[in-house]
Amino acid sequence: xxxxxxxxxxxxxxxxxxxxxxxxxxxxxxxxxxxxxxxxxxxxxxxxxxxxxxxxxxxxxxxxxxxxxxxxxxxxxxxxxxxxxxxxxxxxxxxxxxxxxxxxxxxxxxxxxxxxxxxxxxxxxxxxxxxxxxxxxxxxxxxxxxxxxxxxxxxxxxxxxxxxxxxxxxxxxxxxxxxxxxxxxxxxxxxxxxxxxxxxxxxxxxxxxxxxxxxxxxxxxxxxxxxxxxxxxxxxxxxxxxxxxxxxxxxxxxxxxxxxxxxxxxxxxxxxxxxxxxxxxxxxxxxxxxxxxxxxxxxxxxxxxxxxxxxxxxxxxxxxxxxxxxxxxxxxxxxxxxxxxxxxxxxxxxxxxxxxxxxxxxxxxxxxxxxxxxx
Numbered sequence: 264x265x266x267x268x269x270x271x272x273x274x275x276x277x278x279x280x281x282x283x284x285x286x287x288x289x290x291x292x293x294x295x296x297x298x299x300x301x302x303x304x305x306x307x308x309x310x311x312x313x314x315x316x317x318x319x320x321x322x323x324x325x326x327x328x329x330x331x332x333x334x335x336x337x338x339x340x341x342x343x344x345x346x347x348x349x350x351x352x353x354x355x356x357x358x359x360x361x362x363x364x365x366x367x368x369x370x371x372x373x374x375x376x377x378x379x380x381x382x383x384x385x386x387x388x389x390x391x392x393x394x395x396x397x398x399x400x401x402x403x404x405x406x407x408x409x410x411x412x413x414x415x416x417x418x419x420x421x422x423x424x425x426x427x428x429x430x431x432x433x434x435x436x437x438x439x440x441x442x443x444x445x446x447x448x449x450x451x452x453x454x455x456x457x458x459x460x461x462x463x464x465x466x467x468x469x470x471x472x473x474x475x476x477x478x479x480x481x482x483x484x485x486x487x488x489x490x491x492x493x494x495x496x497x498x499x500x501x502x503x504x505x506x507x508x509x510x511x512x513x514x515x516x517x518x519x520x521x522x523x524x525x526x527x528x529x530x531x532x533x534x535x536x537x538x539x540x541x542x543x544x545x546x547x548x549x550x551x552x553x554x555x556x557x558x559x560x561x562x563x564x565x566x567x568x569x570x571x572x573x574x575x576x577x578x579x580x581x582x583x584x585x586x587x588x589x590x591x592x593x594x595x596x597x598x599x600x601x602x603x604x605x606x607x608x609x610x611x612x613x614x615x616x617x618x619x620x621x622x623x624x625x626x627x628x629x630x631x632x633x634x635x636x637x638x
Contacts, residue, residue, distance in 0.1 A: 269637075270304075270305065270324070270363040271364050271365075272357075272364065273293075273306050274368060274372040275307065275309065276372050277290075277308065277310075278308045278316055279306075279308070279316075280318050283534050284479050288459055288559050291458075293633075294319070295458075296629065296630035300634060303324040304324055306327070307357065308329070309330075309351075310329065310331065311331040329351040332347075332348045332349075338412075341420065344417055358381065359381070364384065364385035364386070365384055365386050367387070367389065369388075369394075370388070370390065376427055377430045385432045386430070386431050386432050387431065388433075389455070390434060390441060392437075393444055396418075397553070398418035399415075399418045400483075401414045401483050401484070405483055428445070428448075435453060435633065437456070440581075455629055456623065456628070457562060457624070458626045458630075461625075462621075462626075466542075466613045468608055468613070469608060471544045471545030471546075473527075473544055473545065474501075474504070474547075474600065475506050475507075475540050476492055476507050480509035480512040481511030486513050487552055489516055490519060491550065491552075492505060492507070493516070493519045493523070494519060496600075503525075503604060505525060505526045506527045508528075508530075508536075508537055509530065510532075512528060538563070542567045542568060545570065545608075546572050547564035547572070549564060549573050550574040551576050551577045553576065554579060561573065561578070561587075562583075565587075570588060570608065571586065571587045572596065574590060575589060
């Protein structure tokens with residue numbers, strides 16, 4: 264192997280292609296940026312429900328797949344289920360075949376982080392959330408008793424397992440609040456902004472004729488936000504349609520959208536379909552009740568959409584506050600919607616957004632940070 268070549272193992276919690284939801288977007292576009300920087304990537308994927316992707320072969324030196332272990336009793340054992348179900352011995356054997364640095368994507372993949380045989384390796388953990396906080400929020404919005412208890416139990420196990428991050432050479436936190444949290448506990452933490460597909464701001468001048476909320480509707484927090492908008496925020500006097508787009512909407516959300524001429528539910532769209540709606544909407548309306556990590560859907564909306572209307576938990580301490588209209592509560596959101604509907608988007612707004620966004624939230628700048636830490 265030439266001395267100038269850089270090789271990196273990347274352990275992914277899921278198959279990162281297609282990049283169709285937030286977690287795998289960060290993984291896939293990180294792989295792409297590393298490849299473009301000349302890094303030879305040895306990718307290790309846990310598979311469950313997603314098809315193997317030959318597209319990954321074009322940006323990776325090697326790709327290995329491992330079956331995720333599915334337990335009949337997810338409450339068994341002291342380890343978090345998301346960790347104990349990703350513990351294939353073949354992975355360890357493949358990691359031990361050389362001395363290359365290892366990037367663990369998420370706490371999910373950290374079963375072998377404390378492995379004595381890997382103690383002298385450079386090991387980076389990419390944290391996508393403060394996981395036990397995330398699971399507490401899932402518990403809060405879950406209506407099914409069994410799932411609610413599982414999220415509670417998983418949060419407890421994740422909080423305990425988090426201490427193993429002390430074995431990491433570096434911890435790459437995805438948001439500034441997460442960086443603050445982890446830095447207090449693990450001094451080797453640094454801030455690594457999210458990776459994504461965008462390179463230039465493509466906000467279209469003019470005006471759209473609908474408002475968009477989008478997200479994976481199978482995730483509890485997104486379902487909660489969508490139901491909140493339909494039930495409490497959206498009234499016919501707004502004068503334009505609310506489009507809710509995302510996969511796996513709940514039965515309750517479907518019922519709420521029925522017989523509402525001012526609301527349209529779009530399920531089953533691919534990434535291109537979602538991006539088309541983002542660019543055509545007059546307002547990308549993105550409230551959240553869970554201030555964890557950073558929402559890649561907001562980054563996509565800022566790069567490709569017009570006005571972005573959010574609540575405080577969506578943008579607090581992210582560096583994106585000044586690029587959005589921030590409103591609080593039902594009355595604040597409704598007032599801001601009415602005001603923004605009267606305001607056409609123009610080229611000056613696009614230029615102002617671009618100045619901040621491209622320098623602070625681009626895959627090119629993020630990969631430069633990562634390379635400095637690994638080598």
